[in-house]
Amino acid sequence: MRTPTARAAAVVAALGLAATGCAGGGGTSAGGGRGTVTIAVSADPGSLDPLNALSSTAIFMNGFGYARLVQLGADGTLVGGVAERWTAGLTSATFTIRQGVTCQDGSPLTAEDVAAEYNHIGDPRNASPMLGLSVPFTAKATADPAARTVTVKTARPSPFILQMANLLPLVCRKNLADTKALSRTTAASGPYRLTEAVPSDHYTYVKRPDVTWTPGGADMSAAPDKVVFKVVTNESTAANLLMSGQVNLVQLNGSDRQRLEAARVAHQGIRTVIGQWLFNEAPGHATGDPAVRRALVTALDLAQVGSVASGGRNVAPTNLGETAPTPCPQDSVTGNVPGHDPARAAADLTAAGWARSGGQWTKDGKPLQLTVTYPTTLGPRVTAAVELAAQQWTAFGVKVATKTVTPATVTTVMGSDGWDVAWQPIVVNLPDQLVRFYDGPRLPKGSNFGGIDNPDYRRLSGQAMAKLGTAGCPLWTQAESALVKRLDVVPFATSEETYYGKGVTFRLDGAGPLPHTLRRTAG
Template sequence: MHRPRFLSGAIAVAAASLLTSACTTGSGSSADGGGAGGAQGGATVRLALTSDVTTFDPIRQQAASDYVVGRLMYETLVGQDDGGAIVPRLAGTWEQTPIGVTFTLKKGVTCSDGKPLTASQVAASLTRYRTISAGAAMTFGPGNTGAGTTITGDDKAGTVSIELAAPWGELLPGLANSTTGVVCSPGLTAGDRLGTGAVAGAGTGPYELVGAERGSAYELKLRKGYDAWPQYAAMPAGRPAGTLRVSVVRNESTLANQLQTGAVDFGAFTGPDAARFGKGGFRVEAAPLIRNFVAFNQREGHPGADPKIRRAVAQAIDANAFNKVFGGTGQVMTSYVDAKAPCVSTDPSLLTKTDPAAAKETLEGVKIKLVGSNAVGQGAGNTYVQEALRAAGADVQLTNADNGTWATQVMGNQGDWDLTVFPMIYGQLARGGVHFIGDEPADGRNFGAVDNKAFLAGYGAATTTVDQKAKCAAWQKAQKALLQAGDVVPLATVNVHYVFREGVSATIPAGAFDPVTLRIAE
């Protein structure tokens, strides 16, 4: 049995970790904080989000603020810490097999109306998620959709059991996602009201929504007696906020000004304003936000169908130079995910070495249609790739599209493209790997029509075992096959920079800020 170990459209989802600012005001709250964060709630904390809340229903989350506010209101059974470690949230312990898992809920866990959270309520909430959510297939496994997954709750034993028809070793990481946040019975019968605001008694998270001015401001209060805090390896000292006031602020320069003048105590930045905080009473922590790599359209008639051209493209591009385009603060990658991912390949010998002269022998005169999203640094990385390929003799036509157009043309397979700089927000091998296996859009996610049987075999072996040693061994073989075939060209991450003023802290598990862990020093 596991015991608690005290050990974290595409661009819109990536912004889920971008809680833009926080400041302490007012006096302490009388609400109890409990758990690892301290005995009672502390002062009011103001949070500024980069976008407005689009829904309060956890299974329909899609924008930055949805994920942050949803995490505060609806708790998941487990969380994911650095290195992929699974840690307790609502569940205290669990037993896992390749075809399922049984959770034992923590004692005394309640819904937001103070009534006990029962195992059958958890089962009903997860069944709703399995039935409705578009992401359920990646949580329970592609072979376990529909009737392939059975979820039951035993109220007397306090256990929730998930049984799968086919083995799937990524079930626990999937259940750590905030979209699986547990909704109590009042929310399950509320219909569309769950998405439009607070439903009394629906919540399982530490905070309740007590005020909402759509498009402008939200207020959340800490629940009295809440004691189901996540158990990360590094929990900050201090008290949780008694009150959270959330506003919508879109300009990072304005937020940086407020942080420097003492009006706010925490900010998250993706742009150049992060450079203001290298010293002087601030702590800065950088974490990967977007993992960039070059991917190819490998359908017949496109240059990417030829492995020699894929290799030449890799020879023409310098990942270090790509990183410098974004200020050099990212992490040069050795796979399609960054180095924080469990089981990631870090073997540089599997990468094609930069060699522009050799690339020119193959790329001279080759026509390439490069399509990229301008949502990341206004498309500066796309422009670098274009110039690198042009220097190697290729005739490159660049389309620097908005993110929606890029997604339609490349991910939706409705455009004429040869290469793309793919801005992936997933930090897990399994979730990212679905782009290189299976059906093409719209039936699947294999947007480049990759046919790499060795990668597919490794992916299958890695995702159907719960033995970590066997899982990593399979992932190493899978990544080797993908890299040696030139199906992806790893580039570098674009980071988010979290800036804390003294007195405010939070945990950033696996590079993603968890607002539940925001604490104010005693």
């Protein structure tokens, strides 16, 4: 498989093909006891290189090994981690580094180390997929060792520069020369260090002593002394291991959830957008016409399609894919997606110059036909949902062909003219990270797959970029609503990914259970 460029890798992550984002859940870290916690993970993490790993398993596991400057709390507000205080403007942020922070070899993690990491990722020549995700484009950092401060400056507005720091795993400067050496080990700045790595079987992390720079100063004395990640690729097997006490924590998406819930196993649910239509609006595609998009959407029973995709647990989305905790939780979707109405769909097509004859819609002698793409990585339920949508469109009089995409082919396919409609949830952490997908040039110069040209979105997102942090949330919400109202993007389904635990308590964020909240209990 070819090595992706920084842009392509970040695109793959946002498309949910590599790093799956999850919405935040509730729960507390009450409880005591240390001991060992065993967590079942559904796939081997691959490389654990903290500056390049994009698989969801690797991101989850790296949260145990690497500290962050700040952490987003359950309500979306920032709490301190390695940074004890911070200030920010639209084009700069300054973090004051706590005294006493160390890497696992005992060397101090300094302001100079943090600045070096920002500059390493910010240099496009290093092709880090973290650029644009945890480090703003154009970022350059300087350190003041005496003041223990790191100042990050950008050449253009970066309204969520503080929140992005929540996504940056910190490494000591000496490790930047060869981060690939960390693919099967850690240079831990966080509460745990990797002591054993057996690919496709298990990974063992041991708690570091005296780590005090946890989010909000959380006390790690009662945290597990050891955390073992056990690779279990079959969900039913993972559920059986949980019930028998061989693992303490599993994340399930399928039918095994019902039997665990019937057994009253404690659980927390998290949600992420799993169903979202994106239309190709480039010249030569019928889907460039708003009337055609509206007809295609209203011809579908989206509630039924979403139910199939989510295993009967669909809850309508309220945003375009920002994972919780998000700084902008306002609803941009409700009321903006038209309901199921085939008669209205037919009227819209007729008004746009299409005619139905012999069960097929045509215009100027050409049939209305669609190539619909969908990712194989979202599993069999999404495949079944795409097939159902294709059946409904076919019954309505549209010719439909389906095409799968993989992490290796997604940028090639989506950057071509070989598709009309994509089942393509785009998962990000912050609203400004959506702009490149819904405005600007298409691939290879940009990431606007659908060639969307929505003046209201451009205007409102531009105004939002001039507001720092949550001050811009009303504008970001309006900008997203502009996309949904024009049916450039149609989110319609979320999937509940549920964590089940026996003998543990924890709290969730977008990557999974937070290390500083994990506690062993009786049971």
